Amino acid sequence: DQQVKQNSPSLSVQEGRISILNCDYTNSMFDYFLWYKKYPAEGPTFLISISSIKDKNEDGRFTVFLNKSAKHLSLHIVPSQPGDSAVYFCAASAWNAGNMLTFGGGTRLMVKP
Amino acid sequence: DVKVTQSSRYLVKRTGEKVFLECVQDMDHENMFWYRQDPGLGLRLIYFSYDVKMKEKGDIPEGYSVSREKKERFSLILESASTNQTSMYLCASSLAGLAGTSDLVYVFGPGTRLLVL
Numbered sequence: 001d002q003q004v005k006q007n008s009p010s011l012s013v014q015e016g017r018i019s020i021l022n023c024d025y026t027n028s029m030f031d032y033f034l035w036y037k038k039y040p041a042e043g044p045t046f047l048i049s050i051s052s053i054k055d056k057n058e059d060g061r062f063t064v065f066l067n068k069s070a071k072h073l074s075l076h077i078v079p080s081q082p083g084d085s086a087v088y089f090c091a092a093s094a095w096n097a098g099n100m101l102t103f104g105g106g107t108r109l110m111v112k113p
Numbered sequence: 114d115v116k117v118t119q120s121s122r123y124l125v126k127r128t129g130e131k132v133f134l135e136c137v138q139d140m141d142h143e144n145m146f147w148y149r150q151d152p153g154l155g156l157r158l159i160y161f162s163y164d165v166k167m168k169e170k171g172d173i174p175e176g177y178s179v180s181r182e183k184k185e186r187f188s189l190i191l192e193s194a195s196t197n198q199t200s201m202y203l204c205a206s207s208l209a210g211l212a213g214t215s216d217l218v219y220v221f222g223p224g225t226r227l228l229v230l
Contacts, residue, residue, distance in 0.1 A: 034218065042223055044219075049215065049217075049218070089155065101219060105155035
């Protein structure tokens with residue numbers, strides 16, 4: 001049973017427009033959420049995170065929104081750039097699970113020039 | 114520049130061979146992890162370790178073993194490689210610190226793409 005789901009395997013966006021990547025979770029114990037970005041033939045790199053005590057966290061062009069009642073988070077990239085083309089993984093951690101992260105299946109973002 | 118390094122970027126092995134994948138981190142992290150990444154399946158946890166000589170099974174440990182003799186090094190062993198172990202293998206490390214904080218950020222290595230023929 002997947003506790004973290006990214007239902008869109010791929011997303012295509014025009015350069016300069018907004019990219020919205022979505023992530024749903026089922027475990028109500030999750031209290032910390034992260035987004036990672038992965039280029040082909042490289043390891044994932046940390047992008048942005050959010051604690052469950054917040055509903056928004058912003059870092060430059062990247063904003064993560066958390067809707068706890070819907071068990072949903074999203075990553076907004078504005079404006080999207082061709083260099084943002086990568087696979088994006090969301091991950092979640094439960095307060096009672098130590099430092100274990102549960103990852104979603106990933107969404108491949110393609111930003112077209 | 115802190116980092117996680119993996120011994121090989123690409124490996125080609127024969128079915129039945131014993132395969133060693135090495136991972137080293139220089140951040141004095143307590144936790145280390147091995148994942149595999151396959152298209153459509155995301156990142157799946159194979160094994161992890163919270164301390165030297167300590168190991169715990171992840172979601173898909175079958176066909177794998179691990180070794181952590183030193184804090185900075187975590188090895189993944191394929192006892193008898195099979196074609197269904199062809200994958201991208203990713204090592205990661207993290208602090209043992211406070212749950213629900215930035216201590217949770219995993220640092221990943223560059224990955225090893227393994228092809229088993």
